[in-house]
Amino acid sequence: MLIKKDSDFDRIHIWHPYSSIKQPLPCYQVVKAEGCKLKLNNGKMLIDGMSSWLAAIHGYNNPRINLAIKKQIKKMSHIMFGGITHPSAILLCRKLVDITPLPLECIFLCDSGSVSVEVSIKMALQYWLGRNENRKKFLALQYSYHGDTFAAMSVCDPNNSMHKLWKGYLTKHYFAKAPKCGFYERWMIKDFNNFYYLIKTHHKKLAAVIVEPIVQGAGGMRIYNPRYLKLVREYCNLYGVLLIIDEIATGFGRTGKFFAFEYADIEPDILCIGKALTGGTMTLAATITTREIANTISNSSANCFMHGPTFMGNPIACAAAIENLNILQDNYWINQVKNIEKQFFKYLLPLKNLQQVADIRILGAIGVIETYKAINIATMQKFFVEQGVWIRPFGKLIYLVPPYIIKQNELKKLIESVILAIEYPLNFI
Missing domain, CATH: 3.40.640.10 (Type I PLP-dependent aspartate aminotransferase-like (Major domain))
Known part of the structure; x- marks a missing residue:
């Protein structure tokens, strides 16, 4: 069987982490990554809130x-x-x-x-x-x-x-x-x-x-x-x-x-x-x-x-x-992480007052929002992509672990998208 579209081939043949080959979670094709931005194959730019599972601490395509x-x-x-x-x-x-x-x-x-x-x-x-x-x-x-x-x-x-x-x-x-x-x-x-x-x-x-x-x-x-x-x-x-x-x-x-x-x-x-x-x-x-x-x-x-x-x-x-x-060892990360933590305390901590939120946890460049209801991963993931951000929730958790180099306006956009996602009822099971 000839499969012309990459997205169809990926869905039918490629296993992704913690996903079903029969009913896989939707995947979004990234064609370029630079700084804190991921570029999709349709041209859409996403601000990365995950550092590729805590790995890309200096963002992507670091010249050094x-x-x-x-x-x-x-x-x-x-x-x-x-x-x-x-x-x-x-x-x-x-x-x-x-x-x-x-x-x-x-x-x-x-x-x-x-x-x-x-x-x-x-x-x-x-x-x-x-x-x-x-x-x-x-x-x-x-x-x-x-x-x-x-x-x-x-x-x-x-x-x-x-x-x-x-x-x-x-x-x-x-x-x-x-x-x-x-x-x-x-x-x-x-x-x-x-x-x-x-x-x-x-x-x-x-x-x-x-x-x-x-x-x-x-x-x-x-x-x-x-x-x-x-x-x-x-x-x-x-x-x-x-x-x-x-x-x-x-x-x-x-x-x-x-x-x-x-x-x-x-x-x-x-x-x-x-x-x-x-x-x-x-x-x-x-x-x-x-x-x-x-x-x-x-x-x-x-x-x-x-x-x-x-x-x-x-x-x-x-x-x-x-x-x-x-x-x-240049030690720029110290202030970068402190600034991320400050923004988390300023903008994430108030979310504890929302009816859907069970807990907020913050330390360094880690911000965690725990909800009372389980998250519909596919729906919330799509919602985040539409907002222009990349955040990968699981269970009852939405967590932010951005690259240290993230700009203040980029981090604010991530947090604003989380607030919108929590307020959208279809994002939960």
Whole structure:
């Protein structure tokens, strides 16, 4: 069957994230992206409120990152990382050692955030093998989300996440009740009781605790009190359990700190980063750990760390990441994120008075509107496109995570479109 229109071919043959091949959600074809604007194939321009799922923090077609990619591709686009290294990987890892806490100095480069989490889980398991201890369980949080691959899914909430379909297929782990105290709310020690009970009861079985710091992402865009995270670190220390911090969505300034764990003044044993690592230009992630953990892994029966992606340390992705970190180290992002947060507080917070709105959550360049009713994704998506903005809601959440470079009038347009969308009844189920 000859299918002439690209839109028809896409709808019939191409699977998109979390969508049905039989009854897919509508897709809008982007032909160019520049700054904070996406250009559709019909010429319509959309202001981007999603940063391509928190990745494109400097917007699109950043000239500095583009130039770094062009320079690298003239030298080599890819080279295997087994038995070979290259300058871009070395320089990137130098920078990662510099920007992360002092104990974190051993870096495993990988392909994506989910793979970074997989690697962190394997690191924790192999660490205890190296110590001749049988620890195979993990402790995570209710509403947690850590990726779509199988080990990553196993540490996502099995009852309240998009992965509940796989309950029964995945390794069973422990899940503490999610923190209820919000970021700006008074801390209540009872918020920590369930986590305390689980780590005290099961610590001898635990390879690690894994948490998203301060902001729980796809599990509900929940923003919690830093005191909770600080206590997680303290009790991991007390009971001798490794702490994995998943900064894939929160890292590189999104929350107002370079890393969200800085709000709790802690350091992880294993750190996962991705998404914004390359400024949203290439897929790249990393798992970073301590010398002690790395050395102990090498003492296990395998005598090495058992993982090795084909595109590990891709030179183009490394070059993009280097320049992205150079831009971040110019520190313009600090005021950019502060200005976004100010506008969120000024224009989003009053929406809490609307009848349809259950909650408003704001931190750094993250603005979340939770509604009482479930959102009709296809209808609301179409509504936003008609308004000239790109916002991708899910469940009962409309959230804004724009590029840091967004202009004040562009951000105001995003917020105004959200207000209109909330007031339009057909946007809800």
